[in-house]
Amino acid sequence: PKAAHVEISGLVRYRLPPPKSQDYFGHPAPPTSVVEMPSTPGEWHSVNDHPMNRRGFRYSPCEASRLLPALAYRGTEYEPFNARINFEDMNQHVYINQEGKHITTEKGWRMARANVGVREGDWYFECKILNGITNGDTNGGHVRVGWARREAPLDAPVGFDAYSYGLRDQGFDKVHMSRPKPFVSDASFETGDVIGLYISLPPLSVQRELTDDPAAKSGDIVRDRLPIRFKNQLWFESFEYQPTKEYEDLMNPAVHSKTSTTPKTLPDSFIRVYKNGELVGTPFEDLYAFLPPASKPLATLGGRELDDGSLGYYPAISVFKGGAAEFNPGPEWLAPPKDLPEGVKGVWERYDEQIAEDVLYDMVDEID
Numbered sequence: 001p002k003a004a005h006v007e008i009s010g011l012v013r014y015r016l017p018p019p020k021s022q023d024y025f026g027h028p029a030p031p032t033s034v035v036e037m038p039s040t041p042g043e044w045h046s047v048n049d050h051p052m053n054r055r056g057f058r059y060s061p062c063e064a065s066r067l068l069p070a071l072a073y074r075g076t077e078y079e080p081f082n083a084r085i086n087f088e089d090m091n092q093h094v095y096i097n098q099e100g101k102h103i104t105t106e107k108g109w110r111m112a113r114a115n116v117g118v119r120e121g122d123w124y125f126e127c128k129i130l131n132g133i134t135n136g137d138t139n140g141g142h143v144r145v146g147w148a149r150r151e152a153p154l155d156a157p158v159g160f161d162a163y164s165y166g167l168r169d170q171g172f173d174k175v176h177m178s179r180p181k182p183f184v185s186d187a188s189f190e191t192g193d194v195i196g197l198y199i200s201l202p203p204l205s206v207q208r209e210l211t212d213d214p215a216a217k218s219g220d221i222v223r224d225r226l227p228i229r230f231k232n233q234l235w236f237e238s239f240e241y242q243p244t245k246e247y248e249d250l251m252n253p254a255v256h257s258k259t260s261t262t263p264k265t266l267p268d269s270f271i272r273v274y275k276n277g278e279l280v281g282t283p284f285e286d287l288y289a290f291l292p293p294a295s296k297p298l299a300t301l302g303g304r305e306l307d308d309g310s311l312g313y314y315p316a317i318s319v320f321k322g323g324a325a326e327f328n329p330g331p332e333w334l335a336p337p338k339d340l341p342e343g344v345k346g347v348w349e350r351y352d353e354q355i356a357e358d359v360l361y362d363m364v365d366e367i368d
Contacts, residue, residue, distance in 0.1 A: 019064035019072070019073075019234075023063060023064035023234055024063065024064045024065070024066065025063070026063060026076060026078070027061040027062070027063055027076045027077070027078045027233065027234070028078060028233070029078045029079045029080075030047050030048065030049065030050035030078075030087055031047075031048045031049055031050075032045035032046060032047055032048060032096075032098070033045060033046055033048055035095050037095065037104060037106065037322065039131075039140070039141070039322045040104050040130075040131050040141065040322045040323075040324050041130070041131065041324075042097060042102060042104075042130065042324065043097060043098070044095040044096070044097065044102075044104055045095060045096055045097065045098060046095055047087050047096070049231045050087065050088070050231075051088060051230050051235055051237075052087075052088055052089075052090070052091075052092055053088055053089050053154070053240060054240075055240070055242070056239065056240055056242065056297070056298050057237055057238070057239065057240050058088075058089075058150075058237075058238045058239070058240040058310070059088045059230075059235045059236065059237055059238075060075055060088065060225075060235065060236045060238070061075070061076050061077065061078055061233075061234070061235060061236075062074060062075050062076055062227055062234045062235060062236045063076040063234060064234070068362060068366050069366075070365075070366050071362060071365055071366050072227075073227040073234065073236070074358075074362050075236060075358045075362075077355065080099055080100050081351075082329075082348065082351055083114060083115060083116045083329035083330075083347055083348040083350065083351040084099065084100035084101055084114065084115055084327065084329070085100045085101065085103055085112045085113075085114060085115070085317075085327055086112070086113055086114060086115035087100065089112065089113040089115070089154070089314075090103070090110075090111070090112030090113065090154060091105070091110035091111060091112065091154040091155055093105050093106070093107040093110050094110050094111075094112050094154075094319070096112075101326055101327050101328065102130060102324060102325070102326050102327075103317055103319055103324065103325060103327070104130075104131070104141075104319050104322065104323065104324035104325075105319045105320070105321070105322075105323070106321065106322065107321065108320060108321065109144075109155070109156055109157040109160075109318055109319075109320050110154065110155060110318065110319060110320075111148070111152070111153070111154045111155070111156065111157060111158055111316055111317070111318040112154070112316070112317055112318075113148055113152075113154075113314040113315070113316050114314050114315040114316070114327060114329065114347065115351070116314070116315070116329065116347050116348075116350035116351055116354060117310065117311075117312040117313060117314040117350070117354075118199060118201060118312050118313055118314075118347065118350060119201065119204060119290075119311065119312040119313075120201050120202065120203050120204045120207070121200075121201060121203075121345065122198065122199070122200045122201075122341065122343055122344040122345065123198070123199050123344065123345055123346070123347050123350070124196060124197065124198045124199075124330070124337070124340065124344050124345070124346055124347065125196070125197060125315045125327065125328060125329050125330065125346065125347045126194050126195065126196050126197075126327075126328040126330075126333060126334055126335065127143070127145040127194070127195045127196075127197070127315075127317055127325050127326065127327060127328070128192075128193070128194045128195075128325065128326040128328065128334055129143050129169065129189060129190060129191050129192060129193050129194075129195070129324075129325055130191065130324040130325055130326055131143075131191055131322060131323055131324035132169050132189070132190060132191050132323050132324075132325075133169050133170060133188050133189070133190040133191065134190055134191045135190070136188075136190075138170055138188075140321075140322060140323075141319065141320055141321050141322030141323030141324065142168070142169055142170065142319070142320040142321070142323045143169050143317065143318065143319055143320070143323045143324070143325045144157045144158050144159060144166045144167060144168045144169065144175065144317070144318040144320075145158065145166065145167055145195050145197065145316070145317050145318070145325065146158040146159055146164055146165045146166030146167055146175075146197065146271070146316055147164065147165050147197065147199055147271060147313040147314065147315065147316060148163060148164035148165075148166075148313065148314055148316035149163040149164065149241075149288075149290055149295070149311070149312070149313060149314070150163075150240060150241040150290075150295065150310060150311060150314075151163040151241050151242060151243050151247075151295065152164040152316065156318075157175070157318035157320070158175075158316040158317070158318045159174075159175030159176055159177075159178070160175075160177075160178050161177055161178070161243065161247065161251050162176070162177050162247040162250045162251055162263070162288060163243065163247065163288075164176075164316060165271055165283075165284045165287065166316070166318070167183070167189075167195065167197075167273060167283065168180060169188055169189050169190070169323075170188055171184075171187070171188055172184035172187045172188055172189055172280075174283035174284065176284065177250060177251045178251070183273075183280075183281065183283045184280055184281070189275060193275060193276060194275070194276050194277070194328075194334045194335040195273065195274070195275055196273065196274035196275075196277070196333075196335065196337050197271060197272075197273060197274075197315070198271070198272040198273075198274070198337075198340065198344060199269075199270070199271050199272075199287075199313055200268070200269055200270050200271075200272075201266060201269050201287070201312075201313070202266055202267055202268055202269060204219070204291075206266075206267065207266060207289060207291055208291065210264050210266075210289055210291075211264075211289070211291050211292065211293070211294070212293070213291065213292040213293050213305065215292065215305075215306055215307065216291040216292045216293075216306075216307050220306075220307070221307060221308065221309045221361050221364075222304070222306040222307070222308060223238070223308045223309065223361060223365070224238060224239055224304060224306070224308065225237065225238040225308075226238075238308065238310075239297035239298070239304075240297060241295040241296060241297050241311070242296070242297055242298045244294075244295075244296060246261055246262070246263050247263060247288075250262075250263070263288050263289065263294055264288070264289045264294065265286040265287060265288055265289060266286065266287050266288070266289050267286070269285065269286060269287040270282050270284060270285045270286075270287070271283060271284040271285075271287070274335070274337045274338075274340075276335045277333075277335035277336055277337050277338055278338060279337070279338065279339055287313070290311045290312060290313070291307055291311060292305045292306060292307055292311075293305060295307075295311050309357060309358075309361060315327065315329070315347060329346055329347045329348035329351075330346025330347065330348040330349075331346050331348055333346075
């Protein structure tokens with residue numbers, strides 16, 4: 001039977017027919033095909049027949065559930081079952097290895113986010129440069145690494161706009177809103193180097209005191225997501241958060257024009273950087289807040305101003321024309337960071353935490 005469509009606030013939405021028997025048995029990993037990259041060592045794969053996040057919409061795997069008769073569907077995972085590059089949250093021209101930890105591209109700047117994000121606390125991950133600047137030669141591939149929010153575009157490098165904070169290999173500059181600024185003098189990071197990034201965010205209770213949004217202040221998690229079928233597999237389609245005028249004004253301030261309200265920042269937040277286990281410094285402080293109204297989907301598409309639990313900062317890696325990098329969420333570090341404060345967690349721990357949070361939200365939604 002075909003899905004019936006329902007019009008809601010000008011949108012065409014589809015009510016799926018009853019689940020098929022195979023919909024109850026998990027979600028297979030997406031098919032991949034081998035890609036030849038002569039200038040970049042390693043075996044690389046492109047992801048095929050697979051929905052990828054695009055402007056206005058976000059996708060995640062789901063399955064039918066008999067335990068949730070009201071919801072009927074729940075989020076699920078597919079292999080590899082760990083913190084890695086998110087196959088739905090990377091540009092379509094990004095290639096990966098089978099473990100989902102290595103990325104490259106043959107195009108210009110392309111970005112990928114991890115499948116784990118952080119909202120509060122102290123977190124750390126590593127990025128090893130597999131192919132980049134080599135012996136000072138800057139004519140080959142390049143890599144940038146940092147932390148990005150949901151709104152940061154996947155067809156640009158991390159640090160491109162106000163929604164991400166990045167470090168570029170050439171000169172080891174810090175980059176925010178496409179403005180490189182000196183961070184480490186007379187240095188670059190090159191092939192073989194391991195860059196560690198430590199982010200610190202205040203408790204959500206503190207963040208909620210900063211917002212005027214009633215729903216965000218209350219801590220309510222509201223997930224507007226619809227199960228759809230793509231290539232005979234089930235996916236949740238959600239409204240993705242989009243850039244707002246306040247942040248666009250920050251990046252492109254118009255001369256002699258009235259600017260919008262300056263976005264709020266998170267007190268005592270920072271990003272600290274390590275190179276090959278040695279502390280380099282703190283390139284970014286007072287990071288921008290992400291709870292609504294700082295983040296919102298496009299109202300023209302039907303999105304509501306809410307926190308769906310996905311807001312926060314995500315490990316992000318950008319690659320350029322053969323540049324390649326390895327995402328290491330832990331728990332084993334390639335270059336164990338010296339003097340890392342006690343209590344800082346590897347982002348690998350967020351994988352199980354996010355699943356537990358999703359199960360909790362399912363239970364609340366089922367009861368409501």
